[in-house]
Amino acid sequence: MPVPLAPYPTPPAPYTPPANGAQSQLVCSGCRNLLLYPVGANSVCCAVCNAVTAVPPPGTEMAQLVCGGCHTLLMYIRGATSVQCSCCHTVNLALEANQVAHVNCGNCRMLLMYQYGARSVKCAVCNFVTSVGASASATEQKFNN
Ligand SMILES: [Zn+2]
Ligand SMILES: [Zn+2]
Ligand SMILES: [Zn+2]
Numbered sequence: 001m002p003v004p005l006a007p008y009p010t011p012p013a014p015y016t017p018p019a020n021g022a023q024s025q026l027v028c029s030g031c032r033n034l035l036l037y038p039v040g041a042n043s044v045c046c047a048v049c050n051a052v053t054a055v056p057p058p059g060t061e062m063a064q065l066v067c068g069g070c071h072t073l074l075m076y077i078r079g080a081t082s083v084q085c086s087c088c089h090t091v092n093l094a095l096e097a098n099q100v101a102h103v104n105c106g107n108c109r110m111l112l113m114y115q116y117g118a119r120s121v122k123c124a125v126c127n128f129v130t131s132v133g134a135s136a137s138a139t140e141q142k143f144n145n
Helices: 135-139
Strands: 025-027 034-038 044-047 050-055 062-066 073-077 082-086 091-093 102-104 111-115 120-122 129-131
Touching: 025 044, 120 135
Parallel strands: none
Antiparallel strands: 025 034, 044 050, 062 073, 082 091, 102 111, 120 129
């Protein structure tokens, strides 16, 4: 005889308290410390310097990188191509694996798209290979304080 199903199978928990994982991060606008805050908060008060940092609106995907000049953790809106450090004013390239950049063909000036990380782009029009790997020098200039 098969055992009949219980009339009340254990229901999946309808409400999961945001204990683990429901936290997000941002960098304090005052002391640049990395702050953890519960998802849904509008602003975060820093425990270190008491500065209130506004949380970016939901849907704004934030990414992080470490400043190449002073190694401060910087936050930026995903999709941005460069981030200027508020501490040392170094402009950091925001290299996203899936981000697309543009370059003009070195031969016919056609606007080409390529994925970050690519060293060169081959033009679909004239087949000229444009090197993009070393083109970061223009954004590496530092501003002297
Ligand atoms: Zn702070
Ligand atoms: Zn910096
Ligand atoms: Zn071309």
